[in-house]
Amino acid sequence: MRDTATFDLSRSLLAWYDRHARDLPWRVSPADRAAGVQPDPYRVWLSEVMLQQTTVAAVRDYFQRFTARWPDVRALAAAPDDQVMAEWAGLGYYARARNLLKCARAVVDQHDGRFPDSHDALLKLPGIGPYTAAAIAAIAFDRPETVLDGNVERVMARLHDIHDPLPKSKPLLKAKAAALTPDERPGDYAQAVMDLGATICTPKSPACGICPLRDPCQARAAGTQTDLPRKTPKAPKPTRLGHVYIAQRADGAILLERRPEMGLLGGMLGFPGSEWAEDAAEAPPFPADWTLLPAEVRHTFTHFHLILRVWTAAVPADVDPLGLVVMPKHAFRPGDLPTVMRKAHDLWRGSSASGKMDRAGLS
DNA sequence: TAAACGTGGGT
DNA sequence: TACCCAAGTTT
CATH class of the missing domain: 3.90.79.10 (Nucleoside Triphosphate Pyrophosphohydrolase)
Incomplete structure (x- = not known):
């Protein structure tokens, strides 16, 4: 059950997003969305796959080239493998490109060229895991799904001053994130939390002074924000x-x-x-x-x-x-x-x- | 469950 | 320089 404080917190984030949402090639602005503009699920899906473990700066040009060359899922599904792999070259994690084609062809062959709108159906498609399924359901179809990416993990760990290290703490962070997900404007909300993590609640030097969540943030109160989220150390590279x-x-x-x-x-x-x-x-x-x-x-x-x-x-x-x-x-x-x-x-x-x-x- | 899987930018 | 990190998924 969402209490009043939870409601205010989600609303603060949405209000902040209305003023500060970044202008991204795959994004429908909050103003346009309020005016009834619906995101194109193909573009949402393509951008989310490209953004897996990849920065916005790196993705921009690739997204523009892909959408110019293959404007919809049917065009992409019909593309030769080698052309898609060549267009993906330099972006990394090449299994994404292979799965991108498998997914496009599955959408055409099994879903009549339309992306499914539910988390569970999306999850069955190649290259779509828990995060991406939630992101597409929320952003493209305005379903109240909870996205949990690196940004949201960091925001939740700090908001609730959670010191348990990742990835063990993931279920708890997911529960915290789910408790905040609103029924109204879940698509904008999902993008709002991630934008906050990407631009304000950053890993090294968070801009707590201008953060819309600075008052309820428990890590800021404790002074632990730059220590969170804790992560289990990585093995050295040979x-x-x-x-x-x-x-x-x-x-x-x-x-x-x-x-x-x-x-x-x-x-x-x-x-x-x-x-x-x-x-x-x-x-x-x-x-x-x-x-x-x-x-x-x-x-x-x-x-x-x-x-x-x-x-x-x-x-x-x-x-x-x-x-x-x-x-x-x-x-x-x-x-x-x-x-x-x-x-x-x-x-x-x-x-x-x-x-x-x-x-x-x-x- | 943990390792494999790319790359570029920031510090 | 070296390490961290990025809108994770697959096996």
Whole structure:
């Protein structure tokens, strides 16, 4: 049962959101929503998947390119896999792109091209977990679902001065968040809590002085806000070594490899090479006059550091090794590669920003 | 349950 | 530099 204080708190947050909601490409403003504008579930879904563990700044351009190229779920469902993977290149967590296509096709094939409007039905779709199901149900369909992302966890931990570490405290934080979720304007409310966490109740130096929840905030009263939420420490990252092999044919074509669906960079194009291990052996994909570049690529993934040694070779125009993709010179765009592979390419070509240059159409 | 899964920006 | 963090999901 929502008491008066709870009601006031939700209302304060909504009032703050009405004044300070950020203007985001996928968002229907509170004013437009009040005027009856309904969000497009396709755009809500696409933005939420892109925003999983990814910043708004990184997502903006990708969202614009995706929606320009594939304006609705049917268009996306009909897109070739390699084009979608190439468009996702650089955004990371590539399982999201693979699941994005599976989900689009499931919506077309099983739901007549319309996203389901319930949390439970959304949860059954590929790439949609508890958070995203709640976010789509709330934001796109104005259902009173409770979103629990990193922002909401932080806001709730501080509001209630909860010191139990994540992820163990997640159920408690979810219960606290659910107790505040209003029946009115749940879509705006969900975005309001997340906006508060993203812009006011930030991890390092929260702007408590201008926070709409500063009075009821228990962590602020206790002075513990910057210590919360507590998290269980992470394991240190090991360093691994790898070799990649960049071959260019006399006709200009580059020899690439489509990585297997499962695992790191799954489904993405890359240069062929060795395993990435503590002491990986050289593994040229075919015999050639391989030359080792004098510098190395350093890259950090979620759970390990990588040092990549880059070998190059010029080969005859008729070389076409089994299992490799012959990418014609004019069709090859470094920006279609995952970032670690783009770094290897840039090291070879002596460039430093080919991905962004290509994507922005500046090169 | 815990590990795998990317990348870029902030501090 | 090194670590933290970001609108998490899958296995």
